[in-house]
Structure formats: C-alpha cells, structure tokens
Amino acid sequence: MVVLTITNCPPALRGTLSRWMFEIHTGVYVGKMSAKVRDLLWDKVCENIKSGQATMVYSSNNEQGFEFRTHNASWEIVDFEGISLLKRPILSSMTTKEEQLTHFSKSYNYMRSKTKNSHILDSYVLLDVETTGLDFNKNELLEIGLIKVEKDSVIDECDYLLKPLGGIPKKIELLTGITEKEVNANSIAIEQALKQTMEFIKGNVIIGYNVNFDCMFLKKACDKHKVKCTIRKIKDVENLAVQKLKDVQDYKLETVANKLGIQTTQSHRALDDCRLTLDVMKKLNKID
DSSP states (O other): OEEEEEESOOHHHHHHHHHHSEEEETTEEEEOOOHHHHHHHHHHHHHHOTTOEEEEEEEOSSSSSEEEEEESOSSEEEEETTEEEEEOOSOSOOSSHHHHHTTSOHHHHHHHTSOTTTTSOSEEEEEEEEESSSOTTTOOEEEEEEEEEETTEEEEEEEEEOOOTTOOOHHHHHHHOOOHHHHHHHOOOHHHHHHHHHHHHTTSOEEESSHHHHHHHHHHHHHHHTOOOOOOOEEEHHHHHHHHOOSOSOOOHHHHHHHTTOOOOSSOOHHHHHHHHHHHHHHHHTOO
C-alpha cells in the first residue's frame, strides 16, 4: 500500500498520478504498486510539483512497518537508530536556531538529547542480493552478499552464488555479469546458502540500500525452503540519502555514490554493492 499527499498539484501531474493511484480526497492518493513503479512515480512527482509539497508513505518490512519521503516540506526526516522520525518546526519566526529547536516535536528533542552520532551502530551486517527479476513471488535469488562490521571495521564477508531453476535471463546476465557457466561452477544449494546467511545475520541489524527488497526475497525463500529467518531489524541507507541529499537526479545507489564522489563498478554484484553501500553510508553520516 502506498499513500501520497500532494499540495498545489499541477493538473498534468494529477493526470499522471490518476493512472496509478486512486484519489480518495483532494490531494490524497492511494494505490498498490511495485517498488520500482513507486520510485519512478516519486521521481515524477519531485520533477513536476514545482512549488508544491509532497509526502509519500508506503509499507516496509522494518521495525515501524512503513517508510516515508517528503519533498519541499518543512518537516524534515531524521534517522534515530534505524527509526525514521519527523523534525517538525512549530514556529518559523524564532530569531535563533537554538530558539527554533526548542519548538520541535518531543520525539526529535529526545533524539537530539543523544550524542550526535547515536545513529551510527557499533556492529551490523550489510546485505545485498541479486535476483532474476523484481517480483519475489515469481523470481529467484541469484546471489547473496554479506559484510559484517564491528566498530567501523569489516571483520567478515560472505558471497553465495545460487542456481535459479528458471535460469538467468539475458538482461540479468548483462546487468550483473553472472553467467550460467559461473553459476554451474560455483553455486551452492539454496538451503545451505540460506542457513549460512541466517547464521551470519543472527543478532545483527541489517543495513542495505532499498534493503526491504533484499529482505523480502530472503524471507520468501526461507519460507519456501523451511529455513528459520533471523532478520529482525533493518536500516535503509536510501532513507539516509533522501534525508541528507536534496539536489540529486534520483536516489539510486549509483547516482548517490557519484554525487558523493565514490567510484562505482560497471556490473551489479552483491558483495560489490555491499561495499558501495558501506562507503555511501559512511560519507552520508559525515554530512550535517
């Protein structure tokens, strides 16, 4: 489920939204769509809303059960130990920044009472998966990449290649560089990969980029192969990028990395994307 609220919506944008969502009240749209369509629709909103404001809320497999985005809004999204909160200014005419801060919401004042880098975890696991498509009900896992970090140092890495029953679509082979030959030579049984992945994850916060997508594929595979899923708490670096960066074309991992001056690779491989996500997160955490 996706809910989108719009103020000062241009007529052309209203027409675009009506193709994908149902307007249940003036400026309030509700719909159900894939993550890819949702992200493309959000990009279209940000490009065309001009001076208007937009807020999107959608279901997510995280501790809150949902995620949200804002555009041109005075309410700012802030991250507190993996939980997204809104910093809400009540009085905009305060003369000093410190006076303004006294009028933010109680949840933000609580967050602000913690140390500046309280959202930076001591230990966590970075996760990325490659799949044969975007639909976790139809497509299959192709690769699982994992990096374990403790006290800002990488202490372990894992990478599992899997052999999808339906083969590797040509477009996925071109995107990832993973071939049938490589999979035949280096893949392991999916049950074994899932068990080892869940053991690697156990007890750790999972961090990734659009990580809900990765977790949904893993959870679906665990259900199918009767493997206990140990994913409990996740943190999405994409949310941090939306919070910290305002002047980017889109919020794809490569776009954000390039904006931050981080070199990217040509192919999409799980472990490489884990490393890239780690680099992006570290740079974003340094931005005030």
